Amino acid sequence: MAGNRALRRMAAILVADAVGYSRLMGKDEENTLAILKDYREVTDSLIANHGGRVFGSAGDSVIAEFASPVEAVRCATDIQLEVDKRNALLPEENRLRFRIGINLGDVVVDGNNLMGDGVNVAARLEALSQPGGICISEAIYTQVRDRLSLDFFDLGELKVKNIARPVHAYRVPLTSEEQIKSPFRGLDVFEFENASLFFGRARAISTCIERLEQLASGGKAFLLIYGMSGSGKSSLLRAGLLPSIVRPGAVAGIALWRRCLVRPSEGPDAVTSLGTALVRDGALPELAQDKAETDLLNMLRSNPERAPALIRQALGKAASTAGVSASQARLILAIDQIEELFATETEPGSREAFVRLLAVMAGSGFVWVIGTIRADFFHRCSEIAGFSALKDGLSNYELLPPTGPEIAQIIREPARATGLRFEETTDQGRLDDILQRAAAADPGSLPLLQFVLDALYEAGRERRLLTFAAYRALGGLEGAIARRADEVVDALPAAIQAALPAILRALTTIRPGDEAITIRPASLTEIAGTPAGAVLVDALIAARLLVSDEDVSGSVVVRVAHEALLSRWPRARDIIHANRSFLEMRARLQTEAHRWLSDKKNPELLLPVGKRLAEGEDLLLSRQEEVDDQIVEYIKASSFAQKEKEERDRQAERTLIEAAEAAKRERLEREAERLEAEAERRTLAAGAATRLARRTRYAAGIAIVLAAIAGVGAIIGFKGQREAERQAVLSENSAMQAKSAGEQAKAAAEKAVEARDQALHSQSLALSFMSQQTAAAGDTETAILLALEALPKNMAVPDRPYLPEAEAALYGALFAHRQIMVFRHDATxxxxxxxxxxxxxxxxxxxxxxxxxxxxxxxxxxxxxxxxxxxxxxxxxxxxxxxxxxxxxxxxxxxxxxxxxxxxxxxxxxxxxxxxxxxxxxxxxxxxxxxxxxxxxxxxxxxxxxxxxxxxxxxxxxxxxxxxxxxxxxxxxxxxxxxxxxxxxxxxxxxxx
Incomplete structure (x- = not known):
């Protein structure tokens, strides 16, 4: 049995693997193989120089053994630094970087090959390192920490695949180590360059591309993607569809793609935004070679049917430069957030011109048009002529919330691509599973999920570990945005925090149609006009809660990063609710001002007198700095027009009253003159009669005296006396009649004056009543004038009777004039x-x-x-x-x-x-x-x-x-x-x- 025992020994194992090898091979095999061969010569030479031996390799990976852990680490650092120098000479897209893992352990010798956990652990450590970095085991760290002038960062004990026990690992920070950014976007949208980190939407991407190919073959390449806020429409368009479509060979028969991405709100109107985007680099800058941008914009606005010919010509130039046939060149036009056509104050004619331009391009045969719109705006497309026909049938695609497996890809795949791990505990399970279940329970949670993942990355970037502790500190999926926003704001002094309501008012608006709160882009100068505002805006941008960009004019524009911030942050919700009346008024005035300006300042469109004009004037008094110049001009023009009208009305009323009074005075004066003339005539008649009687009496007396002196006969004297007496009686009667006529004339004149005073009395009563009624209606200035007209101009020499009613009306009007408003409480x-x-x-x-x-x-x-x-x-x-x-x-x-x-x-x-x-x-x-x-x-x-x-x-x-x-x-x-x-x-x- 002893003769069959495997040979074992201790060895320091180095495993190196190239990052991005598969991507580069898919792009250019021959060039990638040449680069890899050059790099392998470097690694193999350095391994040999440090006493190592290569015993395994597979394409882009190398496995080597060293007798000395110190030499193994020195070799690894030399490899990374030398590769970094060579990368500096190559374009970014052609660079290769290596991950390196090193372990000291017992290995099994099999001829020239080595096997066992000592090798397996090294391979797992390589997977944990960053591109350009080195990850070592605790066994290596113990041997080299006092022998090498390097820094080591403790990653703690890690559970790795197919290794029973946890592995205690350390990272060796190097200048060659690639500074990996977060693979998660927070509240930012996934852009074209983030395509390699965009996961979970493969089904939607393939369906949309198939739909577009089908629509293009039918002569109308237009697709409108709609979905709820937070469903990921913009990211699907920018990081999913565009990169997938323009990838070489993705669409049969197309060898060259140019892409143009635009939002309607980037310029003063949607057509200007589109025209400016068309001549950017990457789109069709060739358009600007033949036609000035101003001429191009005018043509797109007034004669969109000419646009396809210009685009075809520009694509032909681009194809010629690329060495492909013009028939194989296409432009893909991406319109993100089409709802901005409705959320901004755009006149209907401008919207219709924009949609007509899209329709013409989509039907040209060489332009594909893709748009995104929020589902709650989808029904409003019918408000724009031609839009319903453009989007009907297969031309619209509803983007539903991702499924459970798709959410798992959104969470795990970016982490896997960048070497991040999710914590796993026996009592809580895996953190990525917790995140998946929380996101699946809330269909609108994608922005929250990305925000939490990004925050977890920031908390665990050094250890490359996303932890439960960080997740709890964030407040979970639901509370993360609110907690982060509060942390940013609360960290600032109270004086700076006080600028938050004004900033939120500037960045939100009331959406026309359904009165919903929506995002409003605002210029940086508008929202950061005070020192406190500038500091707070900078802090919110740094926290990626606000985003800034330049518009077509080069001005910096700021917007809320995502509407989730408005709906999930209680402080923002409360501020917006408290300012809702202001937002409604500003939105309404903006629309009315735009309509007024579009109609060449038609005076019939100015604010009417009453509550609406008063609200506008109050807005200028209290918050003029928070409304744009169009609104200010509109309110001032309305106020000026109303003052002119009031002055004309007052002047007309004064003229009318003066005319009526003049007519009355003229009639009374004529009547008085007639009565005075009649009295004078009668007085003259009475005087003539008196003089006649007096002369008669004198004549009779003289006759009597003469008769007596002359000794005229008694009879003659008697007759003369009688005649004289008769004439005297007649004279006295005439004098009495004349006196009576004078008295009658005087009485008539007094009656005329009495009649005039009675007429003025009645007029004063009427004016007093009119004054009271006018004051009750709120026109106190006219009421005062009417009351003054009812009173004598000079009490010393009154030109009309004094009436207490007129004085009471005057005081009432004066009091009402001073008492502008009554403010009421429920108690004293x-x-x-x-x-x-x-x-x-x-x-x-x-x-x-x-x-x-x-x-x-x-x-x-x-x-x-x-x-x-x-x-x-x-x-x-x-x-x-x-x-x-x-x-x-x-x-x-x-x-x-x-x-x-x-x-x-x-x-x-x-x-x-x-x-x-x-x-x-x-x-x-x-x-x-x-x-x-x-x-x-x-x-x-x-x-x-x-x-x-x-x-x-x-x-x-x-x-x-x-x-x-x-x-x-x-x-x-x-x-x-x-x-x-x-x-x-x-x-x-x-x-x-």
Whole structure:
């Protein structure tokens, strides 16, 4: 039996294997074999130089034995460094890298061959190393750690295939070691260059390619892929379909593919986005050789039927350069996220032009068109003329969530390709199995799965091990995004965290049609316009929660990495919910402004007077920096047009009233003139009669005297006397008639004045009534003018009767004019004050709340709930971004006035009488029965305190460096706001009245 015993010995075994060999052989066999032969000469020579012997090789692998572990490790490092030097001379796509594993163990000798666990462990260690790296066993580490100037990284005990016991391994970091990036994409989409790591969608890829070939043979090569958000449509298009289609030989008869990838939102409109993408490198830059980009865009917009001829010509040039027939050249046009046609404010004509262009290209015979769209937008394709016909039949493909086995590939294959392992324990099982079951239970979890896998990689990259501990720390599949986002934000100072609501408002919008929240790209200058905003945006981009890119104009555009962040992060959900009314208003105004501009600023499309215009004007007052220039121009034009109209209406009303008054005055003046003329005529007549009677009496008297002197006969005298007496009577009668006529004329004039006053009285009553009605309708300015018209212009010399009703109408209109809004609580209001900008009012009340009001329309902005007693004081900070309240529950609280969110509570120190901000907003001063305290307005930490008893009142100095205290019945003093030291103090004494 002893003669048949196998020969054994200890040996250091080195196993090296080339990475990417199969890929290179599939691409270029002859060149790859030549490179491998050159590298093998290097490895074999170095093995021999270090006293080793090659005893096994198979294509791209080498197995060698060494008597010395030290020489085995030295040989491995020399191989990696020499290969690294040679790789530097080759293109990236032609480079080979080696993984090396080394073990010291007992081996079985079989002629020139060696076998046994000593060799098997070395092979397993090779699989654990990174390309360009070295992995050694603990036995090797023990022999070389004190003999070689190398670093060693402990990987711990690892379970490896077909080895019963765990293997304790170490990694030898080298500069030649390839810096492997995460094989998982987090919230990022898989791109074309990530195709080697894109798994789990082989069935969808083959089905789509077969469908496209069938559609192309039928003369319409258009395929629209639709699926729920998070189903992986973009990754399927970019990393699955495009690489598979353009691979040489993938489609029979096609020798040259050019590809163009574009999103509709990359430019100001979809046609511009497509035209700009067409002339990029890798697409058809030949188009720009024959036609300027501006001319190309104009042609694509106005005459898309000419596009196929230009593309055919450009493809012909590309084919000629590549040395293939023009008939074997094709363009694949990939339109990702077509839902952006609906989510952005694009005029219908632009959408129709884009779809018409796609249809023309798909029917050209040499362009394949593939698009992706979210399932919740799929039904809206019918809103665009021609789109339904383009996508019907075989031209649409629904991408369903991956199956269980497909999810397993998505998890395991990228890890296997990069040498990552999943932890396995006896009580929990394998981590990859846990991940698979969790992802399969949630159809929309693909983004979460990639995010968790990427985070697990970052936690275990050194050991190349994805662990349960890291998974638990992340919060599992469901809580990973929220926990990571909170960690990023919470690690920053409070002042920077405060910029988050504005950033989220800029990056989200309300989708037209179904009012759903969706992603909104925003320029970097828009969302990082403040120092705090810039820091927070940088942090979120670094955490890959936001992504940035350049648009067609070269400007940096930022967007949320994936909608899962909005739906799975509670903080983001709460902020968006609190700002929903703003998002709705901005989206509506954006659409209306775009329509107005598209219709050449048609005045009929401006905002109507009333609530909508008031909301727009308030938006400019409160958040103009958060809306684009189109909206600002639209609101200002609407406001200006309304002011012009109001002025024209007021002028017309004034003109109408003045005309009516002038007509009335003219009629009254004519009547008065007629009456005065009649009175004057009668007065003149009466005067003439009086003079006639007087002359008659004088004549009679003279006649009597003359008769007596002349001695005329008695009879003649008697007759003369009688005649004289008769004439005297007649004269007296005429005088009496004249007097009566004068009195009648005077009475008529008085009646005319009385009639005029009665008419003006009636008019004033009517104007007073009109003033009251107009004020009740809200037009207080017109009401004031009507009331003034009803009153005398000068009370000293009144031009119309004074009416108490007119004065009452004037005071009522004036009061209504000053009382713009009424703000109501459920109990008595204790305090009210404006914010610094004057567009908000905060009120406090015995109903235990404070409320923020919109001054322009009287609507409530936020209710500040939390106090357990009457709120007696409220104040805005200097910039209006915070509100402090004081209540009889003994607390002061700090709030966000935009959302109503309570930021922090100041501790109980007694009944508060005062709660105010310092002039610069950095401190809060509270004063109550137990003294005065100054707090840090950002953190709520106590800074300075002054103890006291009894009720205290306090106030900051204008520069905020000192504060004054008045404690009832005791003293008045001034203290330093920096250290709380008393500066001056005066005792006071109160006296009874």
């Amino acid at each position: 209001v204790t305090y009210a004050t404006f914010n610094p900008r004057g567009d908000r009012v905060v009120t406090s009340s015995y109903d235990n709340t404070a409320r923020i009001w919109d001054v322009r329309n009287g609507t409530g902005v936020a209710v500040l709930k939390g106090h357990q007693g009457a709120v007696v004081r409220a104040a805005f900070s200097a910039d209006g971004s915070r509100v402090v309240t004081a209540a009889r529950d003994g607390t002061a609280r700090v709030w966000n006035p935009a959302t109503g969110e309570q930021l922090f509570v100041l501790p109980l120190i007694g009944d508060y009488q005062t709660a105010i901000f310092s002039p610069d907003g950095s401190r809060i001063l509270t004063a109550g029965s137990k003294g005065v305290v100054i707090w840090d307005a950002r953190t709520g930490n106590q800074v300075v305190s002054v103890q006291g008893s009894g009720s205290s009142l306090a106030s900051f100095s204008p520069d905020g460096r000192t504060f004054a205290i008045a404690q009832s019945g005791l003293f008045v003093g001034i203290w330093s706001a920096e250290n709380g030291q008393a500066i001056s103090r005066w005792n006071v004494q109160s006296f009874p009245d």
